[in-house]
Amino acid sequence: xxKFDKERLLLAVAGPxxxxxxxxxxxxxxxxxSGKNPFEPYTLxxxxxxxxxIQVLIINQASLYYIAALAVAVGxxxxxxxxxxxxxxxxxxxxxxxxxxxxxxxxxLQVPLLILTxxxxxxxxxxxxxVLKVTRGVSEVVATIMLNAIATSVIAYLWLPSVFGVxxxxxxxxxxxxxxxxxxxxDVGDAGEIYGLVILAVLLGIGYWVVLNRTRFGxxxxxxxxxxxxxxASGVNPKRMVLTAMLVSGGMAGLxxxxxxxxxxxxxxxxxxxxxxxxxIGIALLGRNSPTGIAFAALLWAxxxxxxxxxxxxxxxxxxxxxxxxxxxxxxxxxxxAVREWGLRRQQRRVGAELAAGNVxxxxxxxxxxxxxxxx
Amino acid sequence: MTAxxxxxxxxxxxxxxxxHDIHLSVRKGTVHALVGENGAGKSTLMKILYGxxxxxxxxIAVNGEQVTFxxxxxxxxxxxxxxxxxxxxxxxxxxxxxxxxxxxKLHGIGSKARRTILDLSKxxxxxxxxxxxxxxxxxxxxxxxxxxxxxxxxxxxLILDEPTAVLVPQEVDALFDNLRELKAEGLSVIFISHKLGxxxxxxDDITVIRRGxxxxxxxxxxxxxxxLAELMVGSELPTPExxxxxxxxxxxxxxxxxxxLSADSVSTGKGSASLLMDQVERGAVRLVLDHVSFTIHxxxxxxIAGVEGNGQTELIDALIGLKNADAGVIRFxxxxxxxWSTRKxxxxxxxxxxxxxxxxxxxxxxxxxxxxxLGHVTERPNAKGIWLDIKGAQEDTRxxxxxxxxxxxxxxxxAASLSGGNQQKLIVGREMSHKPRFLIAAHPTRGVDVxxxxxxxxxxxxxxxxxxxxxxxxxxLDELIGLSDTLRVIYNGKLVADADPATITxxxxxxxxxxxxxxHLENEELAEQVELAEQAESPAQxxxxxxxxxxx
Numbered sequence: 001x002x003k004f005d006k007e008r009l010l011l012a013v014a015g016p017x018x019x020x021x022x023x024x025x026x027x028x029x030x031x032x033x034s035g036k037n038p039f040e041p042y043t044l045x046x047x048x049x050x051x052x053x054i055q056v057l058i059i060n061q062a063s064l065y066y067i068a069a070l071a072v073a074v075g076x077x078x079x080x081x082x083x084x085x086x087x088x089x090x091x092x093x094x095x096x097x098x099x100x101x102x103x104x105x106x107x108x109l110q111v112p113l114l115i116l117t118x119x120x121x122x123x124x125x126x127x128x129x130x131v132l133k134v135t136r137g138v139s140e141v142v143a144t145i146m147l148n149a150i151a152t153s154v155i156a157y158l159w160l161p162s163v164f165g166v167x168x169x170x171x172x173x174x175x176x177x178x179x180x181x182x183x184x185x186x187d188v189g190d191a192g193e194i195y196g197l198v199i200l201a202v203l204l205g206i207g208y209w210v211v212l213n214r215t216r217f218g219x220x221x222x223x224x225x226x227x228x229x230x231x232x233a234s235g236v237n238p239k240r241m242v243l244t245a246m247l248v249s250g251g252m253a254g255l256x257x258x259x260x261x262x263x264x265x266x267x268x269x270x271x272x273x274x275x276x277x278x279x280x281i282g283i284a285l286l287g288r289n290s291p292t293g294i295a296f297a298a299l300l301w302a303x304x305x306x307x308x309x310x311x312x313x314x315x316x317x318x319x320x321x322x323x324x325x326x327x328x329x330x331x332x333x334x335x336x337x338a339v340r341e342w343g344l345r346r347q348q349r350r351v352g353a354e355l356a357a358g359n360v361x362x363x364x365x366x367x368x369x370x371x372x373x374x375x376x
Numbered sequence: 377m378t379a380x381x382x383x384x385x386x387x388x389x390x391x392x393x394x395x396h397d398i399h400l401s402v403r404k405g406t407v408h409a410l411v412g413e414n415g416a417g418k419s420t421l422m423k424i425l426y427g428x429x430x431x432x433x434x435x436i437a438v439n440g441e442q443v444t445f446x447x448x449x450x451x452x453x454x455x456x457x458x459x460x461x462x463x464x465x466x467x468x469x470x471x472x473x474x475x476x477x478x479x480x481k482l483h484g485i486g487s488k489a490r491r492t493i494l495d496l497s498k499x500x501x502x503x504x505x506x507x508x509x510x511x512x513x514x515x516x517x518x519x520x521x522x523x524x525x526x527x528x529x530x531x532x533x534l535i536l537d538e539p540t541a542v543l544v545p546q547e548v549d550a551l552f553d554n555l556r557e558l559k560a561e562g563l564s565v566i567f568i569s570h571k572l573g574x575x576x577x578x579x580d581d582i583t584v585i586r587r588g589x590x591x592x593x594x595x596x597x598x599x600x601x602x603x604l605a606e607l608m609v610g611s612e613l614p615t616p617e618x619x620x621x622x623x624x625x626x627x628x629x630x631x632x633x634x635x636x637l638s639a640d641s642v643s644t645g646k647g648s649a650s651l652l653m654d655q656v657e658r659g660a661v662r663l664v665l666d667h668v669s670f671t672i673h674x675x676x677x678x679x680i681a682g683v684e685g686n687g688q689t690e691l692i693d694a695l696i697g698l699k700n701a702d703a704g705v706i707r708f709x710x711x712x713x714x715x716w717s718t719r720k721x722x723x724x725x726x727x728x729x730x731x732x733x734x735x736x737x738x739x740x741x742x743x744x745x746x747x748x749x750l751g752h753v754t755e756r757p758n759a760k761g762i763w764l765d766i767k768g769a770q771e772d773t774r775x776x777x778x779x780x781x782x783x784x785x786x787x788x789x790x791a792a793s794l795s796g797g798n799q800q801k802l803i804v805g806r807e808m809s810h811k812p813r814f815l816i817a818a819h820p821t822r823g824v825d826v827x828x829x830x831x832x833x834x835x836x837x838x839x840x841x842x843x844x845x846x847x848x849x850x851x852x853l854d855e856l857i858g859l860s861d862t863l864r865v866i867y868n869g870k871l872v873a874d875a876d877p878a879t880i881t882x883x884x885x886x887x888x889x890x891x892x893x894x895x896h897l898e899n900e901e902l903a904e905q906v907e908l909a910e911q912a913e914s915p916a917q918x919x920x921x922x923x924x925x926x927x928x
Contacts, residue, residue: 216753216762223750226739232698233728233736234751235719344741344792351793354785 068280084144086277087151093257122254130246457531679860727812
């Protein structure tokens with residue numbers, strides 16, 4: 001019955017495509033309203049994507065987005081909303097930077113040590129929200145938002161020169177990391193270097209898919225997301241699952257800052273990118289929590305980021321890209337729900353039709369099938 | 377004089393013909409029963425009559441006048457009212473407020489409305505108290521409020537959708553008295569049901585609907601439940617064999633003093649039993665299960681009768697491990713499983729047919745083969761080690777679909793696309809595939825069509841012969857009596873009465889369910905009859921074969 005598979009693919013693609021079309025149309029309306037050419041910005045940005053140095057920037061940026069979005073998606077898959085990815089990755093990156101500046105092991109040990117530090121820090125920070133939810137019933141949304149704010153304060157504290165901070169001019173840093181912790185990039189000539197840890201992002205994506213779709217744990221997690229009550233009745237311990245999912249989500253979030261930390265900045269400073277965790281939420285939504293979908297969404301987001309500065313040179317505001325990102329998120333939420341409902345109903349009808357036509361699995365030319373209206 | 381005349385009604389949904397060439401004629405001042413199994417098209421037909429759906433073909437005439445409805449408002453104007461199966465009342469409002477809600481223009485919301493309500497209530501013997509909060513009312517009272525609501529809006533033709541599904545026999549009788557009052561006042565009632573005994577006792581005319589079309593009419597006085605059932609199903613019914621006892625003396629599940637506190641009370645954890653009892657005494661905590669003890673042996677089906685909400689859900693949850701026992705012990709084949717997790721219980725051979733299959737038994741938006749994994753993710757053929765065995769699960773799903781006659785075009789469709797009966801067959805097949813030693817069967821045939829019902833009964837009987845212990849919880853008293861080896865009645869969290877299914881009648885069971893009777897229930901007359909019959913080796917009227925007239 002390949003028909004239903006094809007249908008599922010169609011439904012999977014329909015949501016994002018509708019959302020993108022709507023977002024582009026609305027952005028054009030905004031451009032028109034401000035008296036600008038509603039199409040030229042797109043051609044300008046598409047042109048940017050053809051330059052190899054911009055492509056490298058896009059890939060590098062997308063790797064951060066990708067990991068952050070995967071972290072959010074893990075939570076989404078079981079109906080947990082980890083808004084705290086932002087605080088988790090920043091704190092994790094800082095801890096990794098501090099460890100990297102103070103420990104000096106050979107590279108084969110140093111890099112895994114830094115990765116482990118980041119994972120544990122992220123998991124710990126998310127785990128607080130998980131424990132609060134499991135023991136006291138605190139909504140993870142509220143707890144992780146609070147923890148973001150607390151993370152900012154903790155980072156400010158750790159930046160104090162009397163703690164781990166190193167002042168470089170006006171900038172707060174954590175001091176330069178030992179060279180053994182630097183991950184060499186992939187040299188692509190004049191265009192620059194692709195972060196070595198882009199590979200980590202790819203591996204995480206594969207791991208995410210394998211664990212979720214091919215393991216018992218993944219099944220339990222998805223069941224919990226699909227129906228908490230059915231999962232509990234099937235034998236999932238809901239509390240343990242909430243905690244585990246938070247820890248996994250936080251652990252992945254912890255890795256989101258590492259490609260740039262180990263590949264480029266080698267210190268955690270005021271210039272370290274912020275807000276990636278929040279962007280990850282939109283990217284996870286657009287990517288429908290699927291590793292491939294998120295990859296496309298992360299590249300799209302990175303492209304909008306890296307291609308938009310060019311608009312400034314042509315009399316357009318580069319904030320057009322931000323407007324578009326916002327519109328995409330709104331459009332995505334609406335279109336997915338609409339497509340989901342439509343798809344469910346469509347399938348119910350088709351199943352009804354196939355049954356009415358006597359097309360029953362395993363039936364031996366039994367045309368006496370009951371015409372039951374698919375019900376729920 | 378006809379109140380309602382439906383002629384040649386056809387309604388197509390894409391790919392499915394829900395109604396086809398339906399003819400229905402309701403005489404004024406009568407109760408007209410519309411019977412048919414689930415999915416036969418009764419609900420669609422009533423939605424058409426109530427203006428919620430438009431027919432593709434055919435005509436509707438009300439009081440001889442041809443009409444078209446585009447919304448329920450049009451139907452209400454014409455004097456048609458509908459009492460839905462699921463009540464549509466606001467719990468936190470009074471009866472008066474609920475009745476006037478949405479029809480404030482009719483008689484205002486004050487004393488005039490109250491007078492009208494009291495008038496109606498008196499005229500039809502509904503006994504409604506306008507100032508009581510709906511949340512304080514029982515099911516039967518709520519139903520009367522629903523009826524009053526419809527009458528208040530001026531309905532002369534009432535549609536009652538499965539009104540007896542939620543009532544105990546005594547309440548059913550009261551409802552029928554109300555219906556007779558309505559009839560006497562010249563109102564017409566369309567009564568949808570699949571409980572044939574009731575239909576025969578209350579209806580003046582019967583129309584049978586099967587596979588979306590009207591297949592015949594019947595006059596109650598000249599029809600037996602069996603004839604009616606055969607008309608509904610369209611074939612001779614399978615007769616359940618008189619069940620020879622398969623009960624062994626090997627206890628499978630032993631429950632001792634199982635006590636569960638109401639969910640809203642804060643769990644105090646272990647070791648604070650005395651503190652707990654203090655709270656119970658002060659009334660701060662309610663016992664939803666109160667020292668429940670029973671034993672089920674291999675090959676035994678123990679039925680639990682009771683009005684919903686008397687602790688059945690908590691008992692099921694405690695047995696499957698969704699709720700912790702606050703006191704008491706549960707033993708499964710000798711092991712104390714009180715502290716086992718749900719997963720361990722299921723792995724060790726406790727099967728579970730949940731009372732709400734959408735909430736507890738299925739992932740509605742997942743494909744069938746994933747639903748086959750649900751609940752048994754750690755077991756073969758679904759898993760090898762920590763990995764899912766997707767091929768194995770899919771192959772086994774195909775096997776279940778064939779062996780248990782789940783009607784589906786594919787195992788890749790979502791569970792939501794199947795009809796209720798087919799969803800249930802999938803669940804039953806899944807649970808039986810893991811060879812349970814103890815099966816919790818909560819409402820195993822609720823919302824399931826006749827064919828599937830018989831199949832599920834057969835499965836339970838077959839498994840019982842092989843030594844399965846079954847806890848059967850059902851609102852369907854005939855099913856309980858027909859399937860069980862022993863019967864218990866649960867009331868207010870306690871097992872208050874026991875009965876021998878060979879001699880008990882639904883009415884006696886019903887009175888115990890309302891708390892009116894307790895202890896060992898026995899119908900002496902019937903008991904004697906059965907003894908006589910057993911001597912004569914032809915059990916003439918054992919209620920054990922009752923489920924056959926309970927076609928649905």
